[in-house]
Amino acid sequence: MSGWAGFSDEELRRIHQKDAGAALRGRKPPASRTRQQLQREQALQLAGSCSLPPAQQLNKVPVKEESEPAARSGAAAVGKEAQPKPADMQPKEEEEALEVKELEKQEVELREKTRLEQLQQEQKRIEERNKRKKALLTKTIAEKSKQTQAEAVKLKRIQRELQALDDMVSNDIGILRGRIEQASWDYSAARKRYEKAEAEYVTAKLDLHKKTEVKEQLTEHLCAIIQQNELRKAHKLEELMQQLQATEEEQEQEERRRNWPDTQELTKDEDSVESQDGAVQSAQGCRVPEEKEEGGVNQEVTTEPLENGKDVGNLR
Secondary structure, three states, X not given: OOOOOOOOHHHHHHHHHHHHHHHHHHOOOOOOOOHHHHXXXXXXXXXXXXXXXXXXXXXXXXXXXXXXXXXXXXHHHHHHHHOOOOOOHHHHHHHHXXXXXHHHHHHXXXXXHHHHHHHXXXXXXXXXXXXXXXXXXXXXXXXXHHHHHHHHHHHHHHHHHHHHHHHHHHHHHHHHHHHHHHHHHHHHXXXXXXXXXXXXXXXXXXXXXXXXXXXXXXXXXXHHHHHHHHHHHHHHHHHHHHHHXXXXXXXXXXXXXXXXXXXXXXXXXXXXXXXXXXXXXXXXXXXXXXXXXXXXXXXXXHOOXXXXXXXXXXXX
C-alpha cells in the first residue's frame, strides 16, 4: 500500500457516476444545488485530500462544464431566496431544507462508505496479488535451490570421477616413464656394444684379408720353390742320364765281362732313375692356375738361384 499513488481521473469519474446513480435510485435529486451544498462538497474534498500523504493524494478532478450552469442556477435561486417571501412559504422551505440536509448527510455517508469499500477492495486485491507473487517467488527460489543443490552434487561426482581418472593416468604415466628411461639406457648400452662389435668386426675382417693375402703369397712362393727344386732335380737327373748314356756302352762291355750280379745292379739303377722321372712330372702338375696369368712373375721367381737348398730349408 505504500506504493499506491491514488485514483486516476477515470476511476474518480466512475466513482462520481456511481454515486450519482445511487442517489438517483434513492431519491430524486434537487433541481439545483445551493451554495451551502457546493461549499460542503468542497470542504469534504479538501478534508479527504489533506488526510492522505502527498504521495497518495488524489489528483485534482477537473470541474465539469455541467457544474457551471448548475452553479449559476444555484446562485440565481439563492438570489431569489434572498428576496422577501411570503409567510406561508417559510415552513415549506424549512422542511425542504431539513430534508435536503438529511439527504446530503446520507449521500455523504454513502459516498464515504463506497469510497472506503473501494479502497478496501483495492487493498485486498493488491494484498492477494502480493501474496501470489510472494508464493510464486518462494516456489521459484525453492526450485532453483533444489536445482542448484542437484547440480552441485553432480559437479562433485564429476570432479571425483575426473580426479580418479587423473590419478590412474598419472600412475600409468609414471610407470611408462620409468620403463622408457630403462629402455633408453638399455638401447644406449646395446648401441655402444654394437658399435664396438662392428669396429672389431671391421678390424678383424681387414686383418683376415691381410693374413689371407700373406698366406696366399707364401703358398705361391712355396709352390714356386718346390717346382724350381723339382726342375733342378730333373735337369740334374737328365745330365746324369746323358752321362750314363755316354758311358753306357763302355760300362756294358765292362759289365758283361764281369759277373752276372753286376748286371743286376745296373738294372736296379735304371729302375730308380725312371721313378725319379715320374716324381718330376708329378711336381710339374702341382702348379697353381694363377701362375699361368702371372707367368712373368713365376718365371722371375723360378730363375732365382737356390744354392744348396738353403731357401727350401728356411721355408720348411
